[in-house]
Amino acid sequence: MERETETVKEFLTDLVVPHHRCNVNIIPDHITMLHGPKIKKQHSRKRRTHKSSTLNRREYAELGLNTLPTRQMRYEQALPLHRLWRGYMREHLDLEEGDELPQVHEKRYEEFSRQLVKMDLHGAKLRVMQSKCSTLVGLNGICVMETKNVLKLLGEDHKVRTVPKSECVFGMHVGNMEFTIFGQHLNVRPAERSVKKIKGYVEPFM
Numbered sequence: 001m002e003r004e005t006e007t008v009k010e011f012l013t014d015l016v017v018p019h020h021r022c023n024v025n026i027i028p029d030h031i032t033m034l035h036g037p038k039i040k041k042q043h044s045r046k047r048r049t050h051k052s053s054t055l056n057r058r059e060y061a062e063l064g065l066n067t068l069p070t071r072q073m074r075y076e077q078a079l080p081l082h083r084l085w086r087g088y089m090r091e092h093l094d095l096e097e098g099d100e101l102p103q104v105h106e107k108r109y110e111e112f113s114r115q116l117v118k119m120d121l122h123g124a125k126l127r128v129m130q131s132k133c134s135t136l137v138g139l140n141g142i143c144v145m146e147t148k149n150v151l152k153l154l155g156e157d158h159k160v161r162t163v164p165k166s167e168c169v170f171g172m173h174v175g176n177m178e179f180t181i182f183g184q185h186l187n188v189r190p191a192e193r194s195v196k197k198i199k200g201y202v203e204p205f206m
Contacts, residue, residue, distance in 0.1 A: 068144060068145055069160070073158065073160060075141075075154055078142040078154050079142075081122070081123040081144070082124070084123055085122065088123075089119060089174060093115055093116065093119070099177075101179075117181070120194065121143045121186075122143055122145070123142065123143065125140070125141070126142075126143055126151065126171070127171045127172070128140070129169045129171040130168065131167055131169070132168075136163060136168060139155070140155065141153030141154045141161065144160065145160075148187060148188060148189045149164060149165055149166070149187060150162050151165060151170075165183035166183055166184045168183045169182055170182075
C-alpha cells in the first residue's frame with residue numbers, strides 16, 4: 001500500500017510546474033486506492049442440446065401416421081372434406097359459377113394448367129380414366145391421402161384403395177367443368193408441389 005501511495009505522490013508532483021513543486025504537500029490519508037473487482041475465471045459450459053420437437057420421417061412412419069385404416073372409414077365422413085375442397089379449388093383457380101375452362105390456344109391456358117397441377121388434392125373426387133394396369137380403370141373416390149407416388153381414394157363402398165400416380169390419368173368433375181390430370185405430373189410431395197416452379201410438361205405416356 002505504501003509503495004502504491006508513493007507512486008501516486010510522484011505522479012501528482014510531476015504534474016506541477018517545476019518551480020512550484022517544493023510547495024506541494026500531499027497528505028497520504030487523503031489518497032484512496034480503488035481496486036477493481038477480481039476477474040473470475042470463466043468456466044466453459046457445455047452447450048445443451050435441445051431435442052427437436054418435430055418428428056423426423058422415420059419416427060413419423062414408426063407411429064403409423066402415414067397410413068390409413070382400410071375399412072374403418074366411411075364415405076359419408078369424407079363428404080365435408082370434399083365440400084371444403086370445392087371452395088378451395090374455385091378460389092385457387094379463380095373460377096366463378098358458369099366460367100368456362102381456357103382452351104389450349106388461349107394465353108391464360110399455360111398459367112391455368114400450372115396452377116391446376118400445384119393444387120392440393122386432399123378432398124377431391126377423382127376417377128381413374130386410363131391406366132397401364134387395366135384393373136385400376138374406373139376406380140373412383142375421394143382423395144383422403146396423397147404421398148409422393150400414390151393417391152389413396154375412399155370409395156362409396158367405404159374401402160380405401162391405393163392408386164399409383166405415374167401409371168394413371170385422372171378425371172375430376174367440379175360443377176359443369178371436367179379436368180383431366182396426368183398422374184406423372186403429380187409425382188412430387190404435395191407440400192413441395194405447391195411451391196415448385198414448373199417450367200414445362202413432358203408428353204403423356206398415353
